[in-house]
Amino acid sequence: xxxxxxxxxxxxxxxxxxxxxxxxxxxxxxxxxxxxxxxxxxxxxxxxxxxxxxxxxxxxxxxxxxxxxxxxxxxxxxxxxxxxxxxxxxxxxxxxxxxxxxxxxxxxxxxxxxxxxxxxxxxxxxxxxxxxxxxxxxxxxxxxxxxxxxxxxxxxxxxxxxxxxxxxxxxxxxxxxxxxxxxxxxxxxxxxxxxxxxxxxxxxxxxxxxxxxxxxxxxxxxxxxxxxxxxxxxxxxxxxxxxxxxxxxxxxxxxxxxxxxxxxxxxxxxxxxxxxxxxxxxxxxxxxxxxxxxxxxxxxxxxxxxxxxxxxxxxxxxxxxx
Numbered sequence: 001x002x003x004x005x006x007x008x009x010x011x012x013x014x015x016x017x018x019x020x021x022x023x024x025x026x027x028x029x030x031x032x033x034x035x036x037x038x039x040x041x042x043x044x045x046x047x048x049x050x051x052x053x054x055x056x057x058x059x060x061x062x063x064x065x066x067x068x069x070x071x072x073x074x075x076x077x078x079x080x081x082x083x084x085x086x087x088x089x090x091x092x093x094x095x096x097x098x099x100x101x102x103x104x105x106x107x108x109x110x111x112x113x114x115x116x117x118x119x120x121x122x123x124x125x126x127x128x129x130x131x132x133x134x135x136x137x138x139x140x141x142x143x144x145x146x147x148x149x150x151x152x153x154x155x156x157x158x159x160x161x162x163x164x165x166x167x168x169x170x171x172x173x174x175x176x177x178x179x180x181x182x183x184x185x186x187x188x189x190x191x192x193x194x195x196x197x198x199x200x201x202x203x204x205x206x207x208x209x210x211x212x213x214x215x216x217x218x219x220x221x222x223x224x225x226x227x228x229x230x231x232x233x234x235x236x237x238x239x240x241x242x243x244x245x246x247x248x249x250x251x252x253x254x255x256x257x258x259x260x261x262x263x264x265x266x267x268x269x270x271x272x273x274x275x276x277x278x279x280x281x282x283x284x285x286x287x288x289x290x291x292x293x294x295x296x297x298x299x300x301x302x303x304x305x306x307x308x309x310x311x312x313x314x315x316x317x318x319x320x321x322x
Contacts, residue, residue: 010040012093014041014093017029017030017043017099018085018096019045019048020054020075025100029100032104034066036107037105042067043064043067044070045099046070048075079205079207079215080205083198094192095186096185097185098185100236101236103232107125111123111188111232120223121223122226123228124183124228125228126187128235129235132237132239144183145173168229172224173220176304177217177304179304181227182227183235184235186235190215197219197221198214206269206273209262213270214270260316264320267312267316274301278298
């Protein structure tokens with residue numbers, strides 16, 4: 001994307017990488033960001049009080065003018081680390097990147113193009129899957145909220161394997177509040193203005209992991225969201241992340257018990273906390289979004305139940321019983 005005009009400027013994108021003891025993966029992650037087709041961006045790495053060995057790895061990036069490193073004095077968790085990065089960010093469009101993922105060269109271009117041609121608070125792309133050895137496991141993962149195009153692909157070389165069409169489809173998310181409908185953290189680009197609602201969220205420290213659950217749900221509530229079918233990044237499975245239990249085995253998600261318990265707690269937590277946030281910050285939120293939108297959002301939170309939510313509730317109940 002190039003804007004040939006002496007007055008109009010290309011928007012700046014801030015990519016906030018939340019980092020905690022992932023030295024094995026940070027180099028390919030940062031390299032993939034630096035290799036973007038769209039170059040008006042900054043990288044903010046928030047080191048969430050990693051151990052000495054993992055912190056030392058970040059020193060190699062200090063001389064790069066595109067990269068800013070923030071070292072936290074104590075471990076605060078993913079959401080708090082993201083918020084620290086957001087304070088330093090200069091871009092109007094923001095991404096939260098997991099330090100173990102890899103962005104494809106079209107990542108910023110595609111998400112930014114979608115934002116500029118639509119009015120959503122959040123745009124989420126499709127993802128491919130890689131393992132801890134960088135081997136590609138899937139580019140049309142069945143758990144994507146919207147499938148990638150079913151195009152025949154030439155698998156002769158990795159460059160061809162990762163080539164993405166210029167054409168892709170968009171699907172507006174119509175899910176009720178807090179029903180997960182996107183791909184994980186690195187899939188998304190946010191409008192900065194929409195992120196202001198996070199300032200009022202009451203318990204950021206709870207979200208040591210799973211911060212995308214809060215951010216995506218609140219931004220979808222504030223300004224809507226869309227999923228696009230274009231594969232723009234590679235999500236990594238390894239033994240340290242939440243999705244280690246959701247290996248691509250076909251069309252089903254086989255989650256381990258620990259992760260299911262975590263999901264149940266997340267779903268209860270976000271609904272109660274958001275209601276508390278709206279009741280305790282009424283005047284501030286009305287000032288930010290106006291009275292009509294405040295009431296509209298409040299009722300979306302209160303009545304965030306539909307058939308899919310009920311089904312998930314009964315599944316959780318069965319899990320508890322057994």
